[in-house]
Amino acid sequence: MNTPAPPPAPGKRSLLKTLEIDTRLLGMIGAFVAICLVFDLITDGRFLTPRNIFNLSIQTVSVAIMATGMVFVIVTRHIDLSVGAVLALCSSVMGVMQVQLLPQLFGLGHPLIMPLTIVAGLLTGAAIGALNGFLVGYQRIPAFIVTLGGLLIWRNVGWYLTDGQTLGPLDHNFMLLGGVEGTLGDLLSWAIGVVLSGAAVLAIWRARAAKIAHEFPVKPLWAEGALMATAVAAILGFIAVLNSYEVPIGRVKRMFEARGEAVPEGFVAYYGLPISVLILIAIAVVMTLVARRTRFGRYIFAAGGNPDAAELSGINTRMLTVKIFTLMGVLCALSAMVAQARLANHANDIGTLDELRVIAAAVIGGTALAGGVGTIYGAVLGAIIMQSLQSGMAMVGVDAPFQNIIVGGVLVLAVWIDIQYRKRTGAKE
Structure with missing residues (x-):
């Protein structure tokens, strides 16, 4: 007579499950702490000084803002390779507005320069995002191709708009959004x-x-x-x-x-x-509420989890795609606003390689490239980890090319860890 095997004794795994501890988030926090401690040790305590933490926070904002939107894009099984180029074009539009056009119309330092500049940038980003969404959603062109084309187009459109010149000085009120001045x-x-x-x-x-x-x-x-x-x-x-x-x-x-x-x-x-960090906090809170508490957010995760089922259930996935890419364009404009204000000018190389950093931040933060899974707080933490890694390498004298090699390696490693995690937890790949 076979006796039934006794139930397994509760162990560490069951305790983590009972406490609902997100092991992925715990691992990210552990990696961030390890990066900070290692670089602080190597730099003789200079990495964790208030000055460096202040600089690290304002340098993270631009990428983190776009990473919150990239979560929605990747969750719906798309990709956006044009975010850095869109940022550059939005920055050129805002630079022309506050350096060349509006001062001639209102005079230097006029209080309307800042709001009109921001509106122009937001409209530019929204228009480009809506165009991307239309081509992907209604014309069925793969997002990879549409945004790869945008990567080549929009930065050079901005170059022609400014005649390749660096624009400055910026409006004083506008520069308050960059962090150092405000x-x-x-x-x-x-x-x-x-x-x-x-x-x-x-x-x-x-x-x-x-x-x-x-x-x-x-x-x-x-x-x-x-x-x-x-x-x-x-x-x-x-x-x-x-x-x-x-x-x-x-x-x-x-x-x-x-x-x-x-x-x-x-x-x-x-x-x-810094005001820029406060802007990031506000955007992260709003995007989290959109993801968790709105119909739009539920539709995004439903479409990402099973696009066919979502369409059969009545979700207009084509219009949903347009809305997601439009939102991504608006966030690129907000990132351009913060980045330009921090640098105190518009330069043609602004946002270079931000495509890599934004996608890496979202993926490191737990957004699955297979779609359907992702969190806003994870993307923000991923951006902080990426910036900490780059800032630490810069402080210890690592060359810029090697920094990009490390960032690329970290991105591949993050995807591999995500695949292994989903295999172990039985999650969808």
Whole structure:
């Protein structure tokens, strides 16, 4: 008589499942921490200084903004190779608007220059994205071909628009969006940090309440509390680091001299949270809400998971494609706005190789090239990892060509890890 085998004893895997810990996210965070610690050790503690973290944060914004849109593109089983070129064209349009056209119309420093410049850039990005979406969705041209053509077209259109010239200086109000010129200071940054911390705690609590209301299993209360504490510590810790970065005394003197005042004795100013990083946070929150709480977001993941079933269920996948690529174009324009403001001019090489960085950020962040799977927070974290890797290599003197070799290798490695992860977890490849 055969006796039934005893049930397997609960182990580490079952504990992770009970706590609903995302092992992929945990691995990404571990990789990010390892990168920071290694480069900090190699650079004798210069990598994790407030100054470098501040610079790292504003350098990440442009790629991270586009990576949030690339998640939607890849989830629906498409690709966009033209994002860097679209960014360059949007940047050239905004450069011409605020350097050549609008100052002649309104005069230098007019308050309408900044909003009209941004509107022109957004309309340009939306138009190009809509064209890409139309060609892919309605004309059935593969997205790879459409956007590869765009990679060759749009940057050179921008070159002709500016006659190949670097445009500057930019409008002073516009440059506040770049990060270096525009920061919130220490007090307002602390206020934003407290608000973001409260929002994170509320979101975690509401997600738990929603699961309970629908009779879904939930994590232990202590685990939820630990997650809330970790989120609050990460947000406030980031704000504390930025608030410890002092504004150079020379710049402080110029600020006071512009107001006709003398610097008070012992006065110290801190940069705080850059406006560009605040823009990224706002975009990431909105894109996450779109992905999780709207019909549009549900349609995106449904179409990516099974396009035929989505079409048979009544989803207009052609129009959905147009909307996704239009959104991608708008995000490219926003990235161009931030990148141009950070550089304080429009240069023809702006956004070069951003296609690689954006796609790599999305894939490293867990977006499956097979479609149907991806997260906004993963893409943002992927962008942070990519920028940390590049900044660290630059600090230790690695040549730019070798940096690109490393980035390419990391992208291939990320895809291989994704394939192995899905094989082990039984997820769709």
